[in-house]
Amino acid sequence: MSTNIDATETLDVKGQSCPMPVVETGRAIDDLAVGETLEVLATDxxxxxxxxxxxDATAGVELVAQAEDGDVYIHYVRKTE
Amino acid sequence: MSTDTTTEPEDASLEDLLARVDDLETRLADLEATPDDSQKMVVVATKGTLDMAYPPLILASTAAAFGYDVTVFHTFWGLDILHEERSSALKLSSVGNPNVPVPNAIAALPGMDEVTTRLMRKRIAENDVATVEELVDLSIETGVDLQACQMTIDLLGYDEDDFFDGVTTGVGAASAFREMVEADVQLLV
Structure with missing residues (x-):
């Protein structure tokens, strides 16, 4: 499957378990500018x-889309403020 | 009929209203200048077994990612999670653990805790679950305040220098309670 979402950065947390995908996404979002989108690749x-x-519960971020590619879960998170 | 008697009180009440508006605007500005929109979680970690080290650390680092101001107050055996030497040697108990597939009489034999602990560590590694030390590091890096209760440091014969860099010592129940009062989430683990 393919998406047409333009991600600024990609975070690869494949192989990592809870709580790492969320924690690492939070840290990676900090380094993005407002309006930019992070692509997160996870196997968890x-x-x-x-x-x-x-x-949903965190200010300044928005889930743009989620997709699956084989055993990889792809998440697109946009920084909104 | 004179209008003076009616306009005067109206003017006065208008002045009152304007004064009240001024006052409210000042108070609103003060409130907006010091927003208290930060959310807080306090976890009290009392257990020092390998399995019970995980929930407080995972919740702490996760809550920090949610933007929460997080404190984990470690007391009694929970101190071992923060102890530089002991944190890497936390054990899983075989006795009294119905999930361990051996009867208690066998689980009580010498060395059985080491066996169950080794099996658990193997599973942790195979599932790419972070180690306790990694989660301690991660928590400190993400701004979690990991606190070691001073009374139990003394009680268990530990030293303040035994703990990881970044761990807060010299704290007691009163400071933990004060933080719990202000917190949105309070948990005892």
Whole structure:
């Protein structure tokens, strides 16, 4: 599958378990400018609901899309403020 | 009929209202200047077994990622999680743990805790789960305040220098309680 989302940076947390996908995404977002999008590549199946919950409850971030490519879960998170 | 008697009180009440508006605007500006929108979590970590070291550290680093101001107050055996030497040697208990597939009579034999601990560590490594030390480092890096209770440091014969760099010592129940009062989430683990 493919997406047409333009990501500024890619964070690879494949192989890492809870809580690393959320924690590392939080740290990577800090380095982005407002409006930029981070692509997160994870193999932890819990990252799907974890990142959705994190973006929902955290100010300044927005979940643009989530997708699956084989055993990789791809998340797109935009920094909004 | 004179209008003087009616306009005067109206003027006065207008002045009152304007004064009140001024006052409210000043108070609003003060409130906006010092926003208290930070959310806080306090976890009290009392256990020092390998399995029980994980929940406080995972929740702490996760809450920090949510933008929470996080304090973990470690007391009694929870101190071992922050202890430079002991944190890498935390054990899993075989006795009284119904998830260990051996009867208690066998689980109580010498060396059984080492066996179950080794099996658990193997699983942790195979599943790419972070080690306790990695989670301690991560928590400190993400701004979590890891505190070591002074009374139990003394009680267990530990030294303030035994703990990882960045761990707060010299704190007691009162400071923990004060933080819990202000916190949105309080947990005892």
């Amino acid at each position: 199946s819990g990252s799907v609901s974890d990142l959705a919950g994190w973006t």
